[in-house]
Each structure stands twice: as structure tokens, then as C-alpha cells.
Amino acid sequence: MKLRQLLLIALMTLLATTAATGQPVVYTPRQSTFKLHTLPSAKAVVLRIYNQGTGGKAVKTVEMKRVGHKQGQLATYEATLKGDLKGKFYTLDVKYGQHFLGECPGPEAQAVGVNGQRGAVVDMRDTDPEGWAQDRGPDIAGKDLMIYELHHRDFSIARNINLDPAIHVKRQSSQYPGKYLALTEPWAINHLKQLGVNAVHLLPSFDFASIDESKPDVPQYNWGYDPLNYNVPEGSYSTNAADPVTRIREFKLMVQALHRAGIKVILDVVYNHMFSIEGNSFQKTMPDAIFRKLPDGSYSNGSGCGNETKSEGIFGDYMLRSVKYWVDEYHIDGFRFDLMGVHDIATMNKIRHELPSGIFIYGEGWSAGSCALPASKLGVKANLPKMPGIAAFSDEMRDALRGPFNDDHKGAFLAGIAGEEESIKAGIAGCIAHPQVDYSKVNYSKQPWALQPTQMIAYVSCHDDMCLVDRLRTELPGIAGDELERLDMLAQTAVFTSQGVPFMLSGEEMMRDKKGVHNSFNSPDSINQLDWNGKLLHPQVWNYYCQLLALRKAHPAFRLGEAELVRRHLEFLPTQDCVVAFCLKDHAGGDNWSNIYVVLNARNTPARVEVPQGWYTVVAAGGKIDAGGMGTFNGSAVEVAPQSALIMHQ
Structure with missing residues (x-):
């Protein structure tokens, strides 16, 4: 009884997942179920099975059954074929009025043959690399x-x-x-x-x-x-x-x-x-x-x-x-x-x-x-x-x-x-x-x-x-x-x-x-x-x-990540033509540098920027960066080389 209950739970989970993702094919070694959503005005849907992803004739043709729809919503067609269809390919052909519109794999196709003209019957477990179930992306915040x-x-x-x-x-x-x-x-x-x-x-x-x-x-x-x-x-x-x-x-x-x-x-x-x-x-x-x-x-x-x-x-x-x-x-x-x-x-x-x-x-x-x-x-x-x-x-x-x-x-x-x-x-x-x-x-x-x-x-x-x-x-x-x-x-x-x-x-x-x-x-x-x-x-x-x-x-x-923190800690220095300078002040974001100054100089001549009097450690200048420091100076103004950025901190 316990085994039957587990199997029932597994089946219900599978059906729930199918409904959530719009899964077009539910494969098992015993049978495969194909599903397609159409407009309610569709007259018929034909499913064709092929041995190849392109070329060749259909080895099986089945008319799918409409399994119901709510008024004004999409209609659903379904067909279940017995036997192991792994490795086979399929197409769907929908009739509106007097005409079929042509074969295709359907919008929800999750596996296809060459050039994507036919859907494919696969066991998705066969596509998982070793350790895939444990794979997770790194936990990195947007900021x-x-x-x-x-x-x-x-x-x-x-x-x-x-x-x-x-x-x-x-x-x-x-x-x-x-x-x-x-x-x-x-x-x-x-x-x-x-x-x-x-x-x-x-x-x-x-x-x-x-x-x-x-x-x-x-x-x-x-x-x-x-x-x-x-x-x-x-x-x-x-x-x-x-x-x-x-x-x-x-x-x-x-x-x-x-x-x-x-x-x-x-x-x-x-x-x-x-x-x-x-x-x-x-x-x-x-x-x-x-x-x-x-x-x-x-x-x-x-x-x-x-x-x-x-x-x-x-x-x-x-x-x-x-x-x-x-x-x-x-x-x-x-x-x-x-x-x-x-x-x-x-x-x-x-x-x-x-x-x-x-x-x-x-x-x-x-x-x-x-x-x-x-x-x-x-x-x-x-x-x-x-x-x-x-x-x-x-x-x-x-x-x-x-x-x-x-x-x-x-x-x-x-x-x-x-x-x-x-x-x-x-x-x-x-x-x-x-x-x-x-x-x-x-x-x-x-x-x-x-x-x-x-x-x-x-x-x-x-x-x-x-x-x-x-x-x-x-x-x-x-x-x-x-x-x-x-x-x-x-x-x-x-x-x-x-x-x-x-x-x-x-x-x-x-x-x-x-x-x-x-x-x-x-x-x-x-x-x-x-x-x-x-x-x-x-x-x-x-x-x-x-x-x-x-x-x-x-x-x-x-990378403060919050607007209020940016407004509190980001202060722009007076703007000059082709020079933008700013300070990230007061240990912004908990930074161990108390005040960080960045100057962007796009001129083809040096730019002089006034800063508060004090000692500074330069970490970027003249197209080079060294977070450990490239030198220190004590002053109230800094000269920035042409077409370069200066970054320094207190």
C-alpha cells in the first residue's frame, strides 16, 4: 500500500509539473502522451510520428482528441500512443475551416530535430549531466x-x-x-x-x-x-x-x-x-x-x-x-x-x-x-x-x-x-x-x-x-x-x-x-x-x-544597491567641461575606505580638481590600478592625467 501511495504522489507531481510548464510530450517507456493547445475554432489536430528529424514518411498518423475547453479560452487536444517512442519525432497539423495549416512541432516543443521542424520524443533524464540535480547558480545579489x-x-x-x-x-x-x-x-x-x-x-x-x-x-x-x-x-x-x-x-x-x-x-x-x-x-x-x-x-x-x-x-x-x-x-x-x-x-x-x-x-x-x-x-x-x-x-x-x-x-x-x-x-x-x-x-x-x-x-x-x-x-x-x-x-x-x-x-x-x-x-x-x-x-x-x-x-x-544610500553617500564635485568627479563618503556601504574619490578626465590635457585638504592614497592613475596603493600625497587639489581616471581614498 505504501508503494502504491508513493507512485500516486509521483504521478500527481508529474501531472502538476506538466500543467505548469505546458509540457507537450509526457514520455514513459510504456506510452507517450502528446498535448496541444489551439483556438476553440480549430476543427481537428493530426499527430504524425517519424523515424527521423527530417525527411522520410510518417510511420504513424493519429487524429488527436479534444479534451475540452472553457468558453473563450484555448482548446486542448491530446493523444496517447502505446509503446516506447524514445528517439522518434513528431509533428502537429491543425485544421481550421476546410484547411490544415501545415506540420510543425508546436509552440511548446522542448526537443526538436535538425532545423527545428519536428518535435522529438526524449526522456529528459537522459539529457542531465552527472551531478545536474545538485547544480545551483551562485548566490550573487543584483547589486x-x-x-x-x-x-x-x-x-x-x-x-x-x-x-x-x-x-x-x-x-x-x-x-x-x-x-x-x-x-x-x-x-x-x-x-x-x-x-x-x-x-x-x-x-x-x-x-x-x-x-x-x-x-x-x-x-x-x-x-x-x-x-x-x-x-x-x-x-x-x-x-x-x-x-x-x-x-x-x-x-x-x-x-x-x-x-x-x-x-x-x-x-x-x-x-x-x-x-x-x-x-x-x-x-x-x-x-x-x-x-x-x-x-x-x-x-x-x-x-x-x-x-x-x-x-x-x-x-x-x-x-x-x-x-x-x-x-x-x-x-x-x-x-x-x-x-x-x-x-x-x-x-x-x-x-x-x-x-x-x-x-x-x-x-x-x-x-x-x-x-x-x-x-x-x-x-x-x-x-x-x-x-x-x-x-x-x-x-x-x-x-x-x-x-x-x-x-x-x-x-x-x-x-x-x-x-x-x-x-x-x-x-x-x-x-x-x-x-x-x-x-x-x-x-x-x-x-x-x-x-x-x-x-x-x-x-x-x-x-x-x-x-x-x-x-x-x-x-x-x-x-x-x-x-x-x-x-x-x-x-x-x-x-x-x-x-x-x-x-x-x-x-x-x-x-x-x-x-x-x-x-x-x-x-x-x-x-x-x-x-x-x-x-x-x-x-x-x-x-x-x-x-x-x-x-x-x-x-x-x-555598489550600494539602494537609492537612499546612494543619495546619502555619493557626492559630486563641481563639474568641469569633460571632467566628472565624485566622492563616495563616510565608509559608504560599510567600506573600509572612509572616502573614495573618482575623477574622470576626458580632456587631452591634465585636469586640476580641488578636494578637501588631507592625506590620500592613490589606487588608480595613468591607466594603471593597484588597490594596495600607488603612492600617497597630502593636499587640497589633484592633477589628473589626460584621458584617464584617477581613483584615490582616505
Whole structure:
């Protein structure tokens, strides 16, 4: 009797999990149950079973049964097939009116064959690496995060390219260039740990449409912002895209390796649009139910990609199920929402509320065009006070440092152009209300939009637009190499001494460039790949980054995490043209340094800044950082070298 009770409890748990995640296939060796949600107007659903993930004829065809629906809600179809179907593939075909809309794996698919056209029957236990049940992400508060954005292929595809012979240094090669498994290799983990980042932001890693996974030996590149199957890892980053189990297991191995290194894993999710209106599983199973339309019946295009999803409808419920699935099945620690300004506030808040508090959520607080919903209801930056616990990127700080996003040739603070100092101060404060920040002089936002500094992502570059090196070369034609290095280090000093959550693009620590390409979403490897020679060719930059991140980690004054603490302890010094200076005073955050002074000088001449009379220990100057001290002085003014940062403390 006791055994029967345990089995009943286990079955009830399984059914509860299935209902919560929208599990499309429940597999056991004896039978498999398939489920699909459709619109109530659907006339029929046909399930087809295949031996292969692509090609060949169906070996079994079954008409699924409608198992009921509530008025106005989705209908549910179900079919149970006897026998062990592990390793088989399936499609679903839904009839509306007189026509079937075409085979697809269904929106909830959790395993697929090559190119994601057929779902796969797998036992998810087969995908778990050894020790997966014990895997947990590190416990790192949002205020303590230092985020490193990378694309799987960028990061490792050129790891095996020979070094410049003049350097005479050997390095570890990658056995898995361009793959998930590259991030399990010692060279990759060691690089991230030495740099000091504690969170990796992965560009879209769900199954996307633009890469032909059946041709792994043909160089293909895309950032992946063209969703196909939201709940399945992309196959082209796997060593065998044709095997549904391999891509899942290798993704989990990557997560596990990063977790063991003390690094959180953040997933870039693209729920704001589909790769096309036709051809995706949503349109084939519930036509026009997930896309917003304009009054004239045309599709709204707030994403700039030809369509925008309707998060305030059934798709919002899907988004919630999807992110919960990534947390539960893949142990994901955070999400970056692409064009979060397309999604409605209520849905974003529901996601925040129903995910564990340790899951870090942030996004782009804008859209790429006008949406069918009014801006007052959307997750744009100005509405962040209505979205507590969710962060957004600060384009104010970004463009104040490097220049406007819509003109690659126009510089700003880093180019020695005055006028952006107040915008940088807003970024230093975390875009909260601060008595010394005049928002009437801040670009883009004329009032604070963050309730807490942890709601602001501080950055100067990401995958979008030019990387920092290319941007500086474009706006400062003929810039010399040493000046380029100085400005690169100065920019990141602003980012990593900000009270916001700092974020950097992979490769910036090695002076990465993309040959001047502004939008490299489908450029070849020669444009996007990291040049690992850069780590050795620019040792001062690499060392500066490592010491800068270590300084932030060691000193809580740089990451107070609460607006009131920032207002109490962050004091700006009088502003000068192309000079921003501030003090973190009175042992801010319990710091063992009583007063920390930071001066950012973008001039090409020295800057003189007055400070209170006293003894100071310098820890950063002239493009070098030494937390143990680089010297002391007693005075009431300090001179800061051109195009550099000074950090000192009492």
C-alpha cells in the first residue's frame, strides 16, 4: 500500500509539473502522451510520428482528441500512443475551416530535430549531466553583478588561430570552437575568472531560424534574434544538431561549468517578435492569436522585424511558462528581454513576481518602432518605476560617453566634447533621483526613471552598434593606438564605478574590433570573432580591466544597491567641461575606505580638481590600478592625467 501511495504522489507531481510548464510530450517507456493547445475554432489536430528529424514518411498518423475547453479560452487536444517512442519525432497539423495549416512541432516543443521542424520524443533524464540535480547558480545579489555579454561563436571560433609569431607565447586551443562546450573548457573558464566577471549574458541560445543546422561544416553566422522554437537550445552551437539529446545535454554542461566557476548564466530572450508571421508554430496552431494588429487589420511592427507579439494576451502566459521552464530545466539565473518596450507592463511584472527573487531580469527599455499598445502600458524605460525589480539599459550614459546611437561619426565625452557631464552623472548615480543631478540637462530622459540603482544597466557598448574600439576610431579619425587604449580604459572606469549594474561586451578587455561594421548580425567570423592575440598585444588594457573589476568587487561603496544610500553617500564635485568627479563618503556601504574619490578626465590635457585638504592614497592613475596603493600625497587639489581616471581614498 505504501508503494502504491508513493507512485500516486509521483504521478500527481508529474501531472502538476506538466500543467505548469505546458509540457507537450509526457514520455514513459510504456506510452507517450502528446498535448496541444489551439483556438476553440480549430476543427481537428493530426499527430504524425517519424523515424527521423527530417525527411522520410510518417510511420504513424493519429487524429488527436479534444479534451475540452472553457468558453473563450484555448482548446486542448491530446493523444496517447502505446509503446516506447524514445528517439522518434513528431509533428502537429491543425485544421481550421476546410484547411490544415501545415506540420510543425508546436509552440511548446522542448526537443526538436535538425532545423527545428519536428518535435522529438526524449526522456529528459537522459539529457542531465552527472551531478545536474545538485547544480545551483551562485548566490550573487543584483547589486554585485558584473555582466559579460558574449556570442557563442564570437567567443571561441578563433581560439585556435595561430598567434603572431613575434609574441612567442603558446595558449590552450579549443576542442569545441563556436560550441556550447567551449565554455566548459579550462581556458575559457580561466579567462572569465581572471577578468573577474560573475555573470555571463548569452546572446540568443534558443533554437533560431537563420542557421541551417544540417550543414555544420559551412560557416554561418547570426546573432539569433529570429526565434523558431523558444524552449529548445539552438542546434548549431551543439556538436550534433541532429541529435535532440546532445544539444540539450551540452547546453546543461555549459551551465554547470559556469556555475561551478561561480558565474551566473543569463539568457537573452526574444519574445517580442517571430522570425516571420507565416511558418512558425504559433501561426500554424493558433493563427493571428499572438500578433498585435492595427485598426486597419495590418500587423503592427514595434519590433522593426515585420511583426510584434501580443504579450497582453495568451502569448504573455506563454512567456511566463517559457522563462519558468528555462529556470527549472536549465537552471538559468537571469533574463535579458530584447526590446522589452514591446511588452506590456503587467506581463513583465507577472514574470518578475512569479520567478524566484534571485533571478535577475533586465531589458531594452525601448521598442524599434511604434507599437499597437500605447506607451503608457509598455515596458519602456520611462515606466520602470511601475516595474520594481526589473532593470533597463541606460542609453543616457552610453551615448554621453561615446556619442549618439544614430550617428557613428559624432563623439561626446570620450572625444573631448563638453556638454554630456550631467548625463554621465545620472549614470554614475544609477539614474535615480539625486539632488546633484540636473535631469533637464540629461540626454533622452528629463527625469529619473530608476527607483533603485540596480534597475539601471551601465554600459558603453554591447553587440548592437559598433564596439567601443570601432566607435572611437570612427569619431576620432587617425586616433593613435595609445590614445585608443586610454579612452577605452576611461570609458569602462565610468561603467564599473557606477552605482548601476555594470555590463560589458566580450572582447573589450582585449581591444576587440569588428573592422568598423556597425551591425554585424550576419557578418562572417572574420568580422565577429574575438582576436585572442589582443589579450597579449594590449597587456595594459587587459590588466587594467582585471584590476578595475577586482576593485569594484572588493569595495561595496561602488555598489550600494539602494537609492537612499546612494543619495546619502555619493557626492559630486563641481563639474568641469569633460571632467566628472565624485566622492563616495563616510565608509559608504560599510567600506573600509572612509572616502573614495573618482575623477574622470576626458580632456587631452591634465585636469586640476580641488578636494578637501588631507592625506590620500592613490589606487588608480595613468591607466594603471593597484588597490594596495600607488603612492600617497597630502593636499587640497589633484592633477589628473589626460584621458584617464584617477581613483584615490582616505
